[in-house]
Amino acid sequence: MKEFFTVSEFENVFEHIPQFPVAGIETVSILESAGRVMARDVTADMDIPGFDRSTMDGYAVCAASTFGATESNPALLTIKGTVDMGETPPLPVRPGEALGISTGGMMPPGADSVVMKEHASEIDPSTIEVYKSVPPGNHVIAKGEDIRKGQTVLSAGSRIRPQETGVLAALGHDRVTVYKKPVVGIISTGDEIVPIQEAPGPARIRDINTYTLTGMILKAGGIPVPYGLVADDFEALHQKCAEALNHCDMMIISGGSSVGARDLTIDVIHRLKNSEILIHGISISPGKPTILARVGQKPLWGLPGHVTSAMIVFDRVVRPFIEHAAGIQNPSGQKRFRITARLTRNVASAQGRVDFIRVRLIAQEKEILAEPILGKSGLLNTMTQADGLIEIDINTEGLDKGALVRVIPF
Amino acid sequence: MKEFFTVSEFENVFEHIPQFPVAGIETVSILESAGRVMARDVTADMDIPGFDRSTMDGYAVCAASTFGATESNPALLTIKGTVDMGETPPLPVRPGEALGISTGGMMPPGADSVVMKEHASEIDPSTIEVYKSVPPGNHVIAKGEDIRKGQTVLSAGSRIRPQETGVLAALGHDRVTVYKKPVVGIISTGDEIVPIQEAPGPARIRDINTYTLTGMILKAGGIPVPYGLVADDFEALHQKCAEALNHCDMMIISGGSSVGARDLTIDVIHRLKNSEILIHGISISPGKPTILARVGQKPLWGLPGHVTSAMIVFDRVVRPFIEHAAGIQNPSGQKRFRITARLTRNVASAQGRVDFIRVRLIAQEKEILAEPILGKSGLLNTMTQADGLIEIDINTEGLDKGALVRVIPF
Numbered sequence: 001m002k003e004f005f006t007v008s009e010f011e012n013v014f015e016h017i018p019q020f021p022v023a024g025i026e027t028v029s030i031l032e033s034a035g036r037v038m039a040r041d042v043t044a045d046m047d048i049p050g051f052d053r054s055t056m057d058g059y060a061v062c063a064a065s066t067f068g069a070t071e072s073n074p075a076l077l078t079i080k081g082t083v084d085m086g087e088t089p090p091l092p093v094r095p096g097e098a099l100g101i102s103t104g105g106m107m108p109p110g111a112d113s114v115v116m117k118e119h120a121s122e123i124d125p126s127t128i129e130v131y132k133s134v135p136p137g138n139h140v141i142a143k144g145e146d147i148r149k150g151q152t153v154l155s156a157g158s159r160i161r162p163q164e165t166g167v168l169a170a171l172g173h174d175r176v177t178v179y180k181k182p183v184v185g186i187i188s189t190g191d192e193i194v195p196i197q198e199a200p201g202p203a204r205i206r207d208i209n210t211y212t213l214t215g216m217i218l219k220a221g222g223i224p225v226p227y228g229l230v231a232d233d234f235e236a237l238h239q240k241c242a243e244a245l246n247h248c249d250m251m252i253i254s255g256g257s258s259v260g261a262r263d264l265t266i267d268v269i270h271r272l273k274n275s276e277i278l279i280h281g282i283s284i285s286p287g288k289p290t291i292l293a294r295v296g297q298k299p300l301w302g303l304p305g306h307v308t309s310a311m312i313v314f315d316r317v318v319r320p321f322i323e324h325a326a327g328i329q330n331p332s333g334q335k336r337f338r339i340t341a342r343l344t345r346n347v348a349s350a351q352g353r354v355d356f357i358r359v360r361l362i363a364q365e366k367e368i369l370a371e372p373i374l375g376k377s378g379l380l381n382t383m384t385q386a387d388g389l390i391e392i393d394i395n396t397e398g399l400d401k402g403a404l405v406r407v408i409p410f
Numbered sequence: 411m412k413e414f415f416t417v418s419e420f421e422n423v424f425e426h427i428p429q430f431p432v433a434g435i436e437t438v439s440i441l442e443s444a445g446r447v448m449a450r451d452v453t454a455d456m457d458i459p460g461f462d463r464s465t466m467d468g469y470a471v472c473a474a475s476t477f478g479a480t481e482s483n484p485a486l487l488t489i490k491g492t493v494d495m496g497e498t499p500p501l502p503v504r505p506g507e508a509l510g511i512s513t514g515g516m517m518p519p520g521a522d523s524v525v526m527k528e529h530a531s532e533i534d535p536s537t538i539e540v541y542k543s544v545p546p547g548n549h550v551i552a553k554g555e556d557i558r559k560g561q562t563v564l565s566a567g568s569r570i571r572p573q574e575t576g577v578l579a580a581l582g583h584d585r586v587t588v589y590k591k592p593v594v595g596i597i598s599t600g601d602e603i604v605p606i607q608e609a610p611g612p613a614r615i616r617d618i619n620t621y622t623l624t625g626m627i628l629k630a631g632g633i634p635v636p637y638g639l640v641a642d643d644f645e646a647l648h649q650k651c652a653e654a655l656n657h658c659d660m661m662i663i664s665g666g667s668s669v670g671a672r673d674l675t676i677d678v679i680h681r682l683k684n685s686e687i688l689i690h691g692i693s694i695s696p697g698k699p700t701i702l703a704r705v706g707q708k709p710l711w712g713l714p715g716h717v718t719s720a721m722i723v724f725d726r727v728v729r730p731f732i733e734h735a736a737g738i739q740n741p742s743g744q745k746r747f748r749i750t751a752r753l754t755r756n757v758a759s760a761q762g763r764v765d766f767i768r769v770r771l772i773a774q775e776k777e778i779l780a781e782p783i784l785g786k787s788g789l790l791n792t793m794t795q796a797d798g799l800i801e802i803d804i805n806t807e808g809l810d811k812g813a814l815v816r817v818i819p820f
Contacts, residue, residue, distance in 0.1 A: 034625040049615055055788050057669050086602035088612050102670060104602050104715060106613035146789045162625030163793035166717055169606045169621040170790060192496035192514055196579045202498050203461060203516035211579040215444040215572030259467050260512060307576055336773035337819060340750035363746035378465050379556045380580060383573035409747060
């Protein structure tokens with residue numbers, strides 16, 4: 001008997017995430033850390049900067065020596081020397097004195113402020129006039145002001161951007177412990193599909209999903225492993241799945257767009273050891289005939305065969321599971337990076353499901369426009385024209401021209 | 411005599427882009443094409459799909475046979491057989507007839523429409539009742555409807571996303587001609603800088619810029635080549651620059667934050683053969699002391715030594731030059747991907763320059779908030795806290811709390 005087809009609500013899909021494990025860890029050079037996910041908190045073992053540092057070219061002074069100074073009534077200070085870059089200051093600064101200092105130079109003892117070069121002039125080689133009163137701490141970054149010793153500066157589960165690499169460099173970490181990239185296997189099925197190197201005969205099309213999914217897995221931070229094409233044959237598909245599951249952290253089978261092909265995927269899942277169907281259908285469009293199973297500790301997806309449906313389901317549904325496996329904390333919480341835009345035409349939507357609408361973005365002087373892409377949902381050219389997706393929730397019947405929408409960049 | 415210090419307006423900087431060459435071309439597997447830039451237009455040499463294709467499971471029919479059909483007055487059609495996936499239909503469909511068909515199946519001659527399974531029922535093995543009138547073309551993608559033979563489907567100068575890879579796969583291109591990634595050399599200078607593997611002595615700090623710039627060059631689509639640390643020494647810096655320029659398409663020298671170090675960079679540029687200073691200062695904050703020179707056909711940048719200034723100048727100024735070298739058309743035209751957000755506090759800004767303000771993004775139910783990051787501009791922790799930048803233009807004195815701003819993701 002066939003499994004009863006129970007459709008999951010979109011928002012409930014993500015409740016299945018925590019049951020799956022996170023990939024292991026490895027150590028990489030920080031030169032290769034961009035985009036990787038921190039696997040350990042990093043705590044500072046020193047203050048950054050390690051000394052009070054000037055942020056301007058000018059003179060290190062006691063701020064009090066400049067109080068009341070103006071253009072017409074400058075403060076006169078005695079130049080006692082210069083702080084060389086990278087060197088400890090040759091002597092302290094006392095009231096009424098100054099040492100020349102460059103941006104990044106170490107503040108001398110006694111000095112608590114820097115007068116910018118532009119606000120002073122040398123009236124003779126040992127004397128400056130200061131035209132402006134400076135407060136204590138002016139143009140100085142204090143020892144530990146950027147990063148304090150003992151502070152947790154980077155957290156496990158966050159993605160490493162260039163600025164986080166900078167923090168690692170500042171603290172002298174030339175290697176960093178990150179989560180491994182999850183390995184995601186791809187199997188393409190369908191009797192009508194041929195390898196892309198072949199000319200498709202009549203009634204056949206080339207295997208596109210292997211290639212679009214490869215690109216999307218890379219973008220999501222996984223390692224794609226294409227297992228090639230398998231015909232709609234139970235034994236062949238079962239054998240290839242079992243083989244791939246030995247090597248991968250996650251599997252994606254891209255349909256079989258027909259009901260028969262989907263039933264085949266379900267049958268194969270049932271035969272795999274220690275397997276359980278978690279989701280059989282999601283109330284989204286496109287992408288309703290999506291399957292999620294657990295095989296041992298590994299997620300196995302059955303994605304629609306339609307290229308465009310498979311891409312949208314991947315981005316909206318599968319990607320958070322990959323990000324979870326890659327160690328990202330709160331993988332579905334990226335809503336702050338949506339682009340607010342104004343719809344250029346009415347969009348219809350069915351109640352009872354979440355609709356994802358492809359849009360093109362057009363920057364105007366005052367606002368950004370979101371133009372829904374026309375054309376049948378299955379056309380690949382609607383994806384190459386699109387810059388992003390709008391999500392229309394389950395209780396909304398459609399959106400009016402002029403509505404403000406939040407676009408998910410695609 | 412020192413070069414006269416002429417500050418360029420921000421928007422004029424990009425006028426220098428076209429004088430620099432685009433990197434060469436190479437051919438890569440489409441499995442490795444994600445993020446690369448098309449170097450040739452691609453024209454379709456076939457129709458996609460190559461045949462009229464059903465997009466539903468159901469029955470291929472002549473639409474006219476269903477006209478007027480309703481629940482209470484169904485149309486009766488004779489089932490003549492089934493279209494197998496990947497096979498040419500066994501026979502044509504005439505008025506009053508139907509062939510079973512699956513999603514992706516080839517439409518038989520004579521049929522112009524598909525009745526969904528859900529809108530019909532088999533009353534005996536050779537007869538169906540159809541409950542709904544379907545128009546011609548219903549649930550059919552026509553031959554060439556996605557991509558028409560002879561159509562230019564991908565354009566040189568565009569970045570390849572997974573969907574563009576899909577188009578290449580559909581057309582049977584397993585390799586694609588892309589622009590080479592430009593090689594960008596990085597030299598870090600400053601007597602106060604030590605390699606990150608060393609503990610910085612008093613008055614010294616570790617070399618952070620090499621690492622932050624490496625990450626940013628990778629993100630921009632370049633190949634970073636770190637040339638290490640060079641002291642503030644004319645001969646050493648000149649020799650290292652000359653050596654690096656032999657191998658790189660672009661060079662970045664990161665500060666010397668002091669005026670003396672900047673003067674040194676200028677002196678070295680003058681000594682390099684066939685060199686010309688194009689920009690010496692830009693009216694932006696942070697990042698005013700930025701230098702752009704041409705050495706032969708190659709851009710050479712002098713970036714501020716401050717890590718945070720260098721990062722912001724890289725993103726806003728240098729990156730479009732790298733994208734140009736990488737073959738991207740209109741590299742500074744990405745304004746449609748800015749995130750509209752509401753400022754949570756007043757932001758001051760000086761007239762006469764473009765200010766870049768770091769903000770944190772907070773997603774709320776109705777809108778996204780942009781919270782300016784507090785703390786001195788030079789602090790690295792302001793960058794790790796930031797999700798993006800706001801650009802305040804040259805004629806604006808500041809922005810009020812509650813203003814809508816467009817945030818550049820960072």
